[in-house]
Amino acid sequence: MPEFREVSCRVNGENRSFVVDPMMPLLHVLRETLGLMATRFGCGEGTCGSCTVMVDGQAVMSCDLPAGEVAGKRVETAEGLDGDPPHPLVAAFLDHQAGQCGYCLPGILMAARALLEGESTPPSRARIAEALDGNLCRCGVHARILDAVEDAARHMIRR
Amino acid sequence: MTVDAPPPPLTDAPLMRDWIDISPAGGVTFLSGRVELGQGNSTALLMMVADELGVSSDAVTLETARTDRTPNEGFTAGSMSISFGGQALRCAASALLVQMLDAAGERLGCPPQELRVEDGEILRHGVSTGLELLDFVAAADLSCRVADLARPKAGGERWKTFRDMPRIDLKERLVGAPFVHDMAAPDMLHGAPVHPPSLHSALVSLDLDALMARPGVVEVVRDGSFVGVVADSPLASARAAEWAAKNGTWEATRIEAIDPVEVIAGSTADAETVVETGDVNRNIGRWYETTVTRPYIFHGSIGPAAAVAVWEGDEATVWTHSQGVFQLRKAMAMALRTAEEKLRVIHSPGAGCYGHNGADDVAFDALLMARAVPGRQVKVVWSRHDEFRAAPMGAAMATRVRALLGPDNVLTAVDVMVNSAPHTSRPGAGGTPNLRAAAYLENPIRPARSPDVPAARGGGADRNAAPTYKVDAVRVQRRLVHDLPYRSSALRSLGAHNNVIAIESLMDDIANDIGLPPLDFRLQHMTDQRSRDVLERIAVETREAREVSLPEGAGWGLGFARYKGTGGYCAVMVRIEVDGDVRVTDAFAVADVGEAVSPDGVKNQVEGGMLQSISWTLKEAVQVDGSSTTSKSWADYPILKFSEVPRVSVELVERPGAFPLGAGEISQGPTGAAVCNAVRAALGIRVRNLPITRGAIIAAANA
Ligand code: FES
Ligand code: FES
Numbered sequence A: 001m002p003e004f005r006e007v008s009c010r011v012n013g014e015n016r017s018f019v020v021d022p023m024m025p026l027l028h029v030l031r032e033t034l035g036l037m038a039t040r041f042g043c044g045e046g047t048c049g050s051c052t053v054m055v056d057g058q059a060v061m062s063c064d065l066p067a068g069e070v071a072g073k074r075v076e077t078a079e080g081l082d083g084d085p086p087h088p089l090v091a092a093f094l095d096h097q098a099g100q101c102g103y104c105l106p107g108i109l110m111a112a113r114a115l116l117e118g119e120s121t122p123p124s125r126a127r128i129a130e131a132l133d134g135n136l137c138r139c140g141v142h143a144r145i146l147d148a149v150e151d152a153a154r155h156m157i158r159r
Numbered sequence B: 001m002t003v004d005a006p007p008p009p010l011t012d013a014p015l016m017r018d019w020i021d022i023s024p025a026g027g028v029t030f031l032s033g034r035v036e037l038g039q040g041n042s043t044a045l046l047m048m049v050a051d052e053l054g055v056s057s058d059a060v061t062l063e064t065a066r067t068d069r070t071p072n073e074g075f076t077a078g079s080m081s082i083s084f085g086g087q088a089l090r091c092a093a094s095a096l097l098v099q100m101l102d103a104a105g106e107r108l109g110c111p112p113q114e115l116r117v118e119d120g121e122i123l124r125h126g127v128s129t130g131l132e133l134l135d136f137v138a139a140a141d142l143s144c145r146v147a148d149l150a151r152p153k154a155g156g157e158r159w160k161t162f163r164d165m166p167r168i169d170l171k172e173r174l175v176g177a178p179f180v181h182d183m184a185a186p187d188m189l190h191g192a193p194v195h196p197p198s199l200h201s202a203l204v205s206l207d208l209d210a211l212m213a214r215p216g217v218v219e220v221v222r223d224g225s226f227v228g229v230v231a232d233s234p235l236a237s238a239r240a241a242e243w244a245a246k247n248g249t250w251e252a253t254r255i256e257a258i259d260p261v262e263v264i265a266g267s268t269a270d271a272e273t274v275v276e277t278g279d280v281n282r283n284i285g286r287w288y289e290t291t292v293t294r295p296y297i298f299h300g301s302i303g304p305a306a307a308v309a310v311w312e313g314d315e316a317t318v319w320t321h322s323q324g325v326f327q328l329r330k331a332m333a334m335a336l337r338t339a340e341e342k343l344r345v346i347h348s349p350g351a352g353c354y355g356h357n358g359a360d361d362v363a364f365d366a367l368l369m370a371r372a373v374p375g376r377q378v379k380v381v382w383s384r385h386d387e388f389r390a391a392p393m394g395a396a397m398a399t400r401v402r403a404l405l406g407p408d409n410v411l412t413a414v415d416v417m418v419n420s421a422p423h424t425s426r427p428g429a430g431g432t433p434n435l436r437a438a439a440y441l442e443n444p445i446r447p448a449r450s451p452d453v454p455a456a457r458g459g460g461a462d463r464n465a466a467p468t469y470k471v472d473a474v475r476v477q478r479r480l481v482h483d484l485p486y487r488s489s490a491l492r493s494l495g496a497h498n499n500v501i502a503i504e505s506l507m508d509d510i511a512n513d514i515g516l517p518p519l520d521f522r523l524q525h526m527t528d529q530r531s532r533d534v535l536e537r538i539a540v541e542t543r544e545a546r547e548v549s550l551p552e553g554a555g556w557g558l559g560f561a562r563y564k565g566t567g568g569y570c571a572v573m574v575r576i577e578v579d580g581d582v583r584v585t586d587a588f589a590v591a592d593v594g595e596a597v598s599p600d601g602v603k604n605q606v607e608g609g610m611l612q613s614i615s616w617t618l619k620e621a622v623q624v625d626g627s628s629t630t631s632k633s634w635a636d637y638p639i640l641k642f643s644e645v646p647r648v649s650v651e652l653v654e655r656p657g658a659f660p661l662g663a664g665e666i667s668q669g670p671t672g673a674a675v676c677n678a679v680r681a682a683l684g685i686r687v688r689n690l691p692i693t694r695g696a697i698i699a700a701a702n703a
Helices: A026-033 A088-095 A105-117 A125-131 A142-156 B041-053 B081-108 B133-139 B170-175 B208-212 B234-247 B260-265 B325-336 B359-370 B384-390 B436-440 B496-513 B518-523 B529-547 B599-619 B668-683 B694-702
Strands: A005-011 A014-020 A052-055 A058-061 A074-076 B020-022 B028-032 B061-064 B115-118 B121-124 B127-132 B189-193 B201-205 B217-223 B226-231 B249-252 B272-276 B286-294 B306-312 B315-320 B343-347 B378-381 B397-405 B411-420 B473-480 B554-562 B569-579 B581-592 B647-652
Touching (some): A014 A026, A088 B170, A105 A142, A105 B170, B028 B041, B028 B081, B041 B081, B081 B115, B081 B133, B127 B133, B189 B359, B208 B234, B260 B286, B306 B359, B315 B359, B325 B343, B397 B496, B496 B518, B518 B554, B529 B569, B569 B668, B581 B599, B599 B647, B668 B694
Parallel strands (some): A005 A074, B028 B061
Antiparallel strands (some): A052 A058, B020 B028, B121 B127, B201 B249, B306 B315, B306 B378
8 A cells, every 4th residue: 555645845836735645646636636637637658748847947747757756846837827917828829829629738838938937048949849849739739839939938038 | 581591400400499598687698519629619609609699709608519408410520510500500690689689679669670780789870779789688589490580691791890709718728627637526436447458359357356456446347348447536547447457358359460551452342433423444645543541540639538427316417528419329328228318418628629539438438437336427538548549540541543644634534442441430320339338348239330421421431532623534432441450430531631642642743744833733624713712822822932942852742622522622832851751841721711700710720730631641650460559659659749840821712701611621631742742852752651751761762
C-alpha cells in the first residue's frame, strides 16, 4: 500500500496542502484533489503536452511528475491566467481565435508562458515553435497559436 | 407555403416547438440537433438565429443535441451543419419573428411590413418605436408549422449588424473545464475498460477476484469478453485495468501477419460501378495511369474518448461527445436489448472530432460499467492505448486512375478504380449496434458488413473519385474490401483524401509530360466558373512567393477539388523543401464555400484541415500485427509538430447569399495533392505510397 504524506505548495499563488501518495502524478492531484480541471489528460505518458503546467517557472508535464516533488514549490495552471483583464496570452489567443476544440490549449498556454517569462527579448517564431514541440494539436491550429504567442510576447516582454 | 424548399430537417421536425422553447419568464431557447465538435458550430448557429431575429447573440440561447429535448438531425457530419441545420434554425427564427412582428403591428396599428428589427429594437419605416422585439414573445404560438410562416432573410438582407462573432466557447476551452472529461459529481466513480487486444480475440482467463482486490477498485464488470473496472479514482481504475491487461489471457482467432495496404490494393473482390457518364473503352490518344495508396490512419484526438453514465432503476442517462445522440441511443438500446425510451443521451463537449471515433464505444463502456453501481455516475476516459487500439480508424485505400489524353491535349476519358476498406460503420447502421463492446458481450452483436456511404450522400470510398474536371467519359468503380480484421469508419473527408491525391497526381504527371504548366492544364478542363475562380485566384495569391527562386530540393505543388463534387471548392498550393524529410514551408489556400456565416471560422477550419492533411500525407501510418494495431502511443505514431508547421494563408471567395456548402473537409484532398505534387516538382520523384517519409521517397526512387 502506498504511504500517504502531506504535501504543501503554492498553486496559482495560493498555499495549498493535500495528503496524497507522493508518487501520484501531479496531474491527478490537480484534477481530482484540487478540482483544477483545465490541466488535461491526453496520454498520461509525457508525449502530448496537454497536461503541461509550470513548476517554479519551468514548463513540465504534470502526468509525468510525482506530486511529492512539488512540495515547497510554485505550481501554475491555466486557471491562473483567467484574470480580469485576462493574461496577455489568453487575450492574444482570443484575439487570433487560436483554437478549435481547445483540448490542447491550456497546456500550450503554460508552455508558452514559461518560455516568454524566461526571455528578455521577444523570441523568434522558430524558437516559439521549438518550445511548443512537446505539445500536440490535432485540430491544426498551430499557425494561429504561433501568431498569438508572438503577439503576446510583444505585450509581455518590453525592452 | 412561403419557403420553396424547406431544409430537410423541417420535414422531420415541422413545428416551431421542435426548434424553439420559451420559458415561463420569456427566455427564448433555440434547439438544435447538431452538436459542437470543436469547429465552432454552436457559435455559427447562434449567429444565424440572432441575425434572422435582428437581436444580439446573447439575447437568446442555444441548446444542442439531447434525446429528451432537441430535434433529431442525424449525425453532425459531412460539413452539413450550416447548410441544413443552420438553415432550419434560421427558418424557425423567421417564423417566430413573423409572429412577434404581427403582434407588434397590431399594437402600433400598422401593417407588420412597415416594421423591422435592429439590435433588438423594433423600427417603423426605419424610425424607433421604443418597442423591444423580445417583449412580444408572449405572442408566439409554437404549435404552428415553421414552413407556413417562415420568410427567412435573403442574401442581401443578412448580416447587416455583425460578422465574425468570436467563438462563444473559446475562453472556457482556454482556461476552464468544459469537457465531458471534466464533469464532476460528489460520489462519482471512474471506470476503465479492459478491451480485448483486437476485435478477433476472446478472453480466456482473468482472475476477477484478484482484480477486485486491486487498490481503489469498487466493482468489476464482466460480460462475455468485455471487462470493466470501476474504481474510486481515474488513476486507480486505469492502473487496475493495466494490471488486468497484463495478467489476463486472450486468444486471437486471426493472427496471420498481413500488409493491409497490399491486401486492399490486390483485392479482386466484386467492383461496383458508381459513376458512368460514357464509354471509357476508347483508344484514340494516350493512356496515363497512376495508383496511390494510403495506410490506415488514426483520428488521434488529443483528448481520448470519454463518457459519463448513470443508471436509476431500469433507466439510464449518458453524457457523450458522440456525433449523433439519437443514433447512439438506438444502438445502445439494441445492444442491451432494452427499449430506447429507457435511455437518455445528452451531448457534452469532447476533444476535436474528425469523424466517427471512439465516442460512441466509450459511452457504451460507461453504460455497461455504471449498471453495476446503480445511482452513481461513472466516468470513463479511455487511455491513449485504448484510443489507438479500440477506436475505429480512417480506412486504408488504393486508388487507381487511368486517363486518356486525346488529340489537342484534351482528356477524353477517366477511369477510376477505388479499392478500400469501408468508410462507415456508424452506430446503428446496417441494423447492428456497431459499438465495440457489443461485439464481444456474452450475447454478442457483431457489426454488420458496411455497405459504405451511398453516392447520394457523397460516397465513402468513392468520394471525389470522379474528377472535378470536364471529361467526356468518366467511370468510377469501387471495390469494398471487407475481410480485413480492423475496424474502419468515417474520418474527415473519407475517400476524398486519397482519391483527390490520385487524380491530381495524374493531372500533374500529364501536364508535365506534355510540357504545360499544371495550372493551365487544369483550367483547360474547367467550364465551371466557380472552379476557375478559385484556381485563378490561387495563382494570384502565390505569385509573389513563387517568383522567389528555389534552392535545390525545393518545389511548389498544386491541388484542387470541389468537395464531393457538390460542396465547397478549394485550391491549395504548397512550397516544400526536402532534406531527407519533406518539410512544407508555405501553404496557401483559396476556398469558395458559398455564403460563409463566419468567414474567420471558415478560414480556421480550412487551415486546420490543411495542417491535418499535411500530417496524414507526410507522417501517418498505423502499424499492425495480425489483427491488432501495434501503435500504442504518440511515440509510435508521430503527427505534425509545431516546428514542422508551414506559414499558412487562406483566402475566401466571398459569395454573399449563396447556399452555404460547408468548410470542414474541403481542404484534406487538395492539400495532400499539393504536397505530393510539390515532392515531384522538387525531386522529380513521384511517391505513390503514402505517407511520404524519407523511406517512401527512397523506395519510390528505386522503383
Ligand atoms: S497527458 Fe501528460 S503529456 Fe500527455
Ligand atoms: S485545438 Fe483541438 S487539439 Fe488543438
